[in-house]
Amino acid sequence: MTHFETYKHNGHNTLIQITISDFNEFNQLDFNDCKLIYNITQLKIKPLQKIILNKSLDFNGLKFFVLDFKLSGITIILILSNLKGIDFHLYHLNNFKSLSKDFDQRLQIQWELEQSNFDFYLNNNIIDLAMCNFDLLFPMVTPQSSFLSGIQFLFLDKNMIYSEQTCPFLFHNAKIQVLLIGSIKSSFINKNVFAFATQIPFKEKIVSSVLKLTINVYHIEITARLLDEHVFKNLNLLLHKKIKKKC
Numbered sequence: 056m057t058h059f060e061t062y063k064h065n066g067h068n069t070l071i072q073i074t075i076s077d078f079n080e081f082n083q084l085d086f087n088d089c090k091l092i093y094n095i096t097q098l099k100i101k102p103l104q105k106i107i108l109n110k111s112l113d114f115n116g117l118k119f120f121v122l123d124f125k126l127s128g129i130t131i132i133l134i135l136s137n138l139k140g141i142d143f144h145l146y147h148l149n150n151f152k153s154l155s156k157d158f159d160q161r162l163q164i165q166w167e168l169e170q171s172n173f174d175f176y177l178n179n180n181i182i183d184l185a186m187c188n189f190d191l192l193f194p195m196v197t198p199q200s201s202f203l204s205g206i207q208f209l210f211l212d213k214n215m216i217y218s219e220q221t222c223p224f225l226f227h228n229a230k231i232q233v234l235l236i237g238s239i240k241s242s243f244i245n246k247n248v249f250a251f252a253t254q255i256p257f258k259e260k261i262v263s264s265v266l267k268l269t270i271n272v273y274h275i276e277i278t279a280r281l282l283d284e285h286v287f288k289n290l291n292l293l294l295h296k297k298i299k300k301k302c
Contacts (some may be wrong), residue, residue, distance in 0.1 A: 072099075079111035094258070097134065102161060104174070113147075130163045130165050136171060140175055141175050143177045165207060169212060170214045172215075175222075177191075204227070209233070210237075212236075217250075223252065223259065227260070229263045234268050240272065263288065265286065266291045267293075268290055268293050270294070271296045
């Protein structure tokens with residue numbers, strides 16, 4: 056099901072938010088019959104069940120046009136929800152903004168993941184501690200690209216599920232301008248901690264650029280296991296927000 060929500064901006068042109076849901080596999084989505092969409096501000100995709108984001112999701116055929124950057128801004132929010140994980144070498148989705156008619160270099164795509172597992176898969180196998188190997192993830196016979204290497208704005212929040220053994224090589228070749236990591240908590244009844252695996256050989260091979268990092272935590276202290284020195288070696292700004300329990 057595709058839901059279009061429109062609203063007026065200052066009583067003038069209409070802005071559009073689109074939600075696509077009620078499907079089980081990404082190959083059930085077909086954008087080839089889509090009409091040109093004007094002033095899209097948000098596209099949300101939410102499958103009925105948790106599935107892996109892979110090359111089956113193809114935006115080809117989707118065309119949008121920003122009529123007035125002063126009106127709708129220069130950022131389109133792309134929300135992906137209810138993911139089991141992400142295909143590590145999935146890269147073509149990062150060209151989403153090139154689908155814009157009369158493409159403008161000012162256009163920015165803000166990726167938001169919610170209610171999903173921040174896990175990555177290689178050949179349908181989850182990249183766990185045993186698979187956290189640089190040569191395995193980046194063999195010379197394949198392009199040195201991954202899902203994270205083409206994203207500039209990434210927001211992880213709203214009931215994301217993390218691992219305390221996240222492979223730091225996932226961020227190799229990342230060029231992220233703004234990264235937000237939320238929903239981190241550690242309490243008696245609820246624990247959800249984002250941390251990088253330690254004692255991983257050859258971490259010095261990581262080439263990563265994350266300029267601004269915002270971390271939202273509840274009942275937990277930020278440690279070096281989250282602020283990995285190789286992943287965040289080019290960090291310019293760190294914002295740390297402690298979430299208080301609501302009464």
